[in-house]
Amino acid sequence: MNKMISAILISLFAVSSVLAAPAKKKMPAKTAPAAAPAAPAQASMNQGSFSRNYGLAGCGLGSMAIDKNGSQIFAATTNGTAGNQTFAITSGTSNCVESPTSAKADRMDKYIVVNKVALADDIARGQGETIQGLAQIMNCSQADMLGTKLQSKFSTIFTGHDVSANDLTDRIITVVGQDTTLASACGVQMASAN
Amino acid sequence: MGSRFFIAALFFSLGSSSTGFALDGAELERRAVEKTLWNHPQWMNLVHYEKKAFGGVKSEVDGPNFFLSPDGSSDPRAELFATIRAFFRTPTSEELKKPKNLSDPEIQAALKKTLESYDGRGAGKGVSNDERDREIQAVKQRLLARPPDHPLCQFPARLRFLKRELGWKGEGLPSIECYSQNEFRRRVDAKSASLVFSSFFLNNPSSTFGHSFLRINSGLWAQYGNYRNELLDTGINFAANVNTANPVLYAIFGMVGLMPGTFTTVPYYLKVREYNDFESRDLWSYDLDLSDEELAMLVDHIWEEVPTFYYYKYFTENCSYHMFTLLDAAAPRLGLAKRLPFYVIPSDTIRVLYETPGAVKNVSYRPSVRAQFFHRLGQLDPAEREALDSLVKTRDPGALPPAMRAESMARVLDAYSDQIELTQAKDLLVDGSDAQKLKQATLVKRASLGVKSANLEVPAPARSAPHLAHGMRRASVGVASESDRGPATTFGYRFAMHDLLDPGLGYARNMQIDMFGLWARVLGRPDGFRNRFEIDEFNLFKLTALTPMSRYYSAKSIRAELGLKKTYDRDCENGDRRCLPLTLDYAPGWTIDPTGTESISLFAFFQSRFTYSPNYRGSNIRAGAGPRLGSLVYFSDSLRFSVYAEVLGRVWAEDDFVFKSEANLRWGFSPRFAAEVSARRERDVSEAMTQVHFYY
Numbered sequence A: 001m002n003k004m005i006s007a008i009l010i011s012l013f014a015v016s017s018v019l020a021a022p023a024k025k026k027m028p029a030k031t032a033p034a035a036a037p038a039a040p041a042q043a044s045m046n047q048g049s050f051s052r053n054y055g056l057a058g059c060g061l062g063s064m065a066i067d068k069n070g071s072q073i074f075a076a077t078t079n080g081t082a083g084n085q086t087f088a089i090t091s092g093t094s095n096c097v098e099s100p101t102s103a104k105a106d107r108m109d110k111y112i113v114v115n116k117v118a119l120a121d122d123i124a125r126g127q128g129e130t131i132q133g134l135a136q137i138m139n140c141s142q143a144d145m146l147g148t149k150l151q152s153k154f155s156t157i158f159t160g161h162d163v164s165a166n167d168l169t170d171r172i173i174t175v176v177g178q179d180t181t182l183a184s185a186c187g188v189q190m191a192s193a194n
Numbered sequence B: 001m002g003s004r005f006f007i008a009a010l011f012f013s014l015g016s017s018s019t020g021f022a023l024d025g026a027e028l029e030r031r032a033v034e035k036t037l038w039n040h041p042q043w044m045n046l047v048h049y050e051k052k053a054f055g056g057v058k059s060e061v062d063g064p065n066f067f068l069s070p071d072g073s074s075d076p077r078a079e080l081f082a083t084i085r086a087f088f089r090t091p092t093s094e095e096l097k098k099p100k101n102l103s104d105p106e107i108q109a110a111l112k113k114t115l116e117s118y119d120g121r122g123a124g125k126g127v128s129n130d131e132r133d134r135e136i137q138a139v140k141q142r143l144l145a146r147p148p149d150h151p152l153c154q155f156p157a158r159l160r161f162l163k164r165e166l167g168w169k170g171e172g173l174p175s176i177e178c179y180s181q182n183e184f185r186r187r188v189d190a191k192s193a194s195l196v197f198s199s200f201f202l203n204n205p206s207s208t209f210g211h212s213f214l215r216i217n218s219g220l221w222a223q224y225g226n227y228r229n230e231l232l233d234t235g236i237n238f239a240a241n242v243n244t245a246n247p248v249l250y251a252i253f254g255m256v257g258l259m260p261g262t263f264t265t266v267p268y269y270l271k272v273r274e275y276n277d278f279e280s281r282d283l284w285s286y287d288l289d290l291s292d293e294e295l296a297m298l299v300d301h302i303w304e305e306v307p308t309f310y311y312y313k314y315f316t317e318n319c320s321y322h323m324f325t326l327l328d329a330a331a332p333r334l335g336l337a338k339r340l341p342f343y344v345i346p347s348d349t350i351r352v353l354y355e356t357p358g359a360v361k362n363v364s365y366r367p368s369v370r371a372q373f374f375h376r377l378g379q380l381d382p383a384e385r386e387a388l389d390s391l392v393k394t395r396d397p398g399a400l401p402p403a404m405r406a407e408s409m410a411r412v413l414d415a416y417s418d419q420i421e422l423t424q425a426k427d428l429l430v431d432g433s434d435a436q437k438l439k440q441a442t443l444v445k446r447a448s449l450g451v452k453s454a455n456l457e458v459p460a461p462a463r464s465a466p467h468l469a470h471g472m473r474r475a476s477v478g479v480a481s482e483s484d485r486g487p488a489t490t491f492g493y494r495f496a497m498h499d500l501l502d503p504g505l506g507y508a509r510n511m512q513i514d515m516f517g518l519w520a521r522v523l524g525r526p527d528g529f530r531n532r533f534e535i536d537e538f539n540l541f542k543l544t545a546l547t548p549m550s551r552y553y554s555a556k557s558i559r560a561e562l563g564l565k566k567t568y569d570r571d572c573e574n575g576d577r578r579c580l581p582l583t584l585d586y587a588p589g590w591t592i593d594p595t596g597t598e599s600i601s602l603f604a605f606f607q608s609r610f611t612y613s614p615n616y617r618g619s620n621i622r623a624g625a626g627p628r629l630g631s632l633v634y635f636s637d638s639l640r641f642s643v644y645a646e647v648l649g650r651v652w653a654e655d656d657f658v659f660k661s662e663a664n665l666r667w668g669f670s671p672r673f674a675a676e677v678s679a680r681r682e683r684d685v686s687e688a689m690t691q692v693h694f695y696y
Helices: A002-019 A100-125 A129-137 A143-152 A165-177 A180-185 B002-016 B025-034 B041-046 B076-088 B105-116 B129-143 B156-165 B179-188 B220-224 B247-256 B268-278 B292-305 B319-330 B346-355 B369-378 B382-394 B406-423 B434-448
Strands: A088-090 B049-051 B057-059 B190-198 B211-218 B234-240 B259-267 B283-288 B310-312 B360-366 B474-482 B486-498 B511-523 B532-545 B557-565 B582-592 B600-612 B621-634 B639-651 B657-670 B673-682 B685-695
Touching: A100 A129, A100 A143, A100 A165, A100 B268, A100 B406, A100 B434, A129 A143, A143 A165, A143 A180, A165 A180, B025 B076, B025 B156, B041 B076, B041 B156, B041 B319, B076 B156, B105 B129, B156 B292, B179 B292, B190 B268, B190 B292, B190 B346, B211 B268, B211 B292, B211 B319, B211 B346, B234 B268, B234 B310, B234 B319, B247 B259, B259 B268, B259 B292, B259 B319, B268 B283, B283 B346, B292 B319, B319 B346, B346 B360, B346 B486, B369 B406, B382 B406, B406 B434, B486 B532, B486 B685, B557 B600, B600 B639
Parallel strands: none
Antiparallel strands: B049 B057, B190 B211, B190 B283, B211 B234, B234 B259, B259 B310, B283 B360, B474 B486, B474 B685, B486 B511, B511 B532, B532 B557, B557 B582, B582 B600, B600 B621, B621 B639, B639 B657, B657 B673, B673 B685
């Protein structure tokens, strides 16, 4: 009898270790962690990173590029999604972007962090559903033009395959902002640095 | 005279109009009693009551916060009245608070202070960015914690139900604004709903039978006119909150119901990335035909379900079951849950849903990365195909023939980037990996062409639509004859789901997922005296995946079986050399698809088999290994043939080499019936059998 039981247990164990493939995904597991029940809003996909590194009170404080190691976070704070305060994004250029864009950037971060791979694919192809989704997030009425523009700047935006979502957002906003037609279609305003 | 008559009439009308009564909780309760409203099917569905075996009801919800009455989980009437009373209760000051927003000045100040405390403590100076970010997250969660919900804000579906059934517009209720609930509704922006099925995935036991979840389709697309982008819709998922990393415990907890399961709302794109891309599973959407009222009820009930939990039971109260009870709460006319047997398999629920009148109005398909890749492959002309093949070998996107037209190159690179994702999905998430570098090089080259890809329209593989699947239960009856023991009548019953010879519609090709089957026979007077009943097999599970090898991805085939399986074995002590050992099979292997149409498969497995039986001579355990070679031929979806031969070399056995071969031909002559003839040889005994199968 004991042998029977141990045989069954061993079989179960062997089988379950075979079947339970170690799915070490970096994506959030489809089972929510047993923490407090999630507020049923669009789940925030902050994977341990708060939404935004922003320069505090407007531009002209000497914007600095935030490099990947975040060695200098320039008076950063988190962004208010509906705030009427002025936040600025310091981007790779010396331009700063003004307030209505920062809520947009927050939304873009959340979208891009999950859709990064598909977005890279679509941008390389110049079109696709993921770009359309991005256009909607950005309140951009010209998804086609967005696709073409981003494709032409692929290497500027995706300098490697491991760029952070924050950086991608910054770069995409910068690229959009530098094209007058697209900037107005997507509601991106670039302010000039002092 | 006229005026007195008029005044009398006035009094009459005032006296008999409903506004003449005080429409407060007491009046509502009176009306509820009049209608025995707690027995209303929608109330029963909203509180998820199910009938108990010996009378009475019990709610399936396990979270105590779902009930307003202490007896609520077993007393629908008490819960109804408690709900009415709770709605009229004066809200506390906490409940009236407006939830904080990130842009609130005091939150900003607190976060700024936390961030400043990290100044000068950047990476390399003692605190990692991850740690800092985590702390910010924790501070955010604490400061932004939602105030508690007044019952009016916690149970909008119940409120909607009561208003409708009691002819009440909410008069007398305390004035309270349900900020979070309204924000939820605003974000979801429900215009319709679809039930989504992600196809079978054998690498993960909780996904073996597929998975289903809901998608609430938003009106967001409407402002962009011409296209429908479902990525930004809301996905509603029910899953277990895994509380153990041990696979055996996970299996046990899941089957017995020791893991709490919850509903979560996620952006649909998360589901697409998870299933379509990372796991390469097709997604089938079944658009539901719900009225506006039903849809509103659905969204409201989702809000009610999210904060609570149910113990997750793999075979009964699983993801698909909860989708059904959720839909039943919104639209009781569907009666989905009671159309299911006591155990619930996701693919089967899709078939049931489709066959329910008034449920589904449209089916659509979303291809997995694999499907996308093969579609792109099919669109390549021979030169492009050659370029792709050399890319796969050289892994150098820069080495494409420069004379190639940009459009051609674009097509090849598009296919190649899909192929990378198909074969290296996990590595692509590892920063700095070779896969990432390769993908990057490919995409840079692709973007530099400046060509826009055409929209990819992958036609839905109509044969694989899950609603076409045969019933997962199969009852069989037949006659057999063994060379040494003579004739027998055979019986079989399988609870789920599909084997390699079952009719193929609705299932992935070359896949077997069987669980819980019992086969037995009655031998016709084998020893001349009386008939004998014997169990042939009791099977816990049988899994086979025959994935054909391809130059584009590496594919291992696999077989695994566990159960009691009767064998003819010289090592058995019984006179007729039959015993029923506990058998565990595990076999990796390879499959070839010579015609490329998956109609003929040739496979080779390397098997290992452990058996245990107290009826063995000597040791009770046998272990063996050896090859199994065979072939599967699909003449059509309903006519299938399989043949195999295996040799097993065993230890601890007297009979060290056992040989077995089997051939089967099964013909599904009607949607629910199939006939089969088979022949088998085990060592020196052979058997012929014919059966009829019934699927339901």
